[in-house]
C-alpha cells in the first residue's frame with residue numbers, strides 16, 4: 073500500500089490535566105501517514121481520484137481546535153478515528169507532539185497506528 077502524508081501540521085487546542093491547561097490553548101504538531109492506493113490518482117492525474125491531503129488537513133485542524141481532551145492519548149485516537157471513518161482510510165499512523173509540555177524535554181507525545189476495523193465495532197453500536 074502507498075502512503076499520503078502530512079508532516080508538521082500545527083493546531084492550537086485545550087489539552088491537559090492541569091487547571092491552567094484547561095484555560096490556555098497549547099500547540100500540538102502532527103505527523104500523519106495514511107495508507108492509500110495512489111495508482112488511480114497517478115493514472116488519471118485528477119484530484120477526485122486522490123486522497124486530498126489539503127481536505128484532510130483542514131478537517132483535522134478543525135477537529136483538534138474544537139476538542140477539549142485531557143490526555144494526548146485521547147486526542148490522538150480521536151484524530152485517527154476521524155481520518156479512518158470520514159475519509160475511508162484503511163490505516164493511519166500518527167505522531168502527536170505536544171510542544172512545550174515538559175520544560176526539560178524537547179517535546180513529548182504519542183505515536184499510534186490504527187486501522188479502520190479498530191473503530192468498526194463502535195460505529196456498529198452507534199448505528
Ligand SMILES: Nc1nc2c(c(=O)[nH]1)N=C([C@H](O)[C@@H](O)CO)CN2
Nearest residue numbers: 087088089090142143144145173174
Ligand atoms: N501519558 C500522558 N502523560 C501525561 C499527559 C498526557 O496527556 N499523557 N499529560 C500531562 C499534562 O497535561 C502535561 O502535558 C502538562 O505538562 C502529564 N502527563
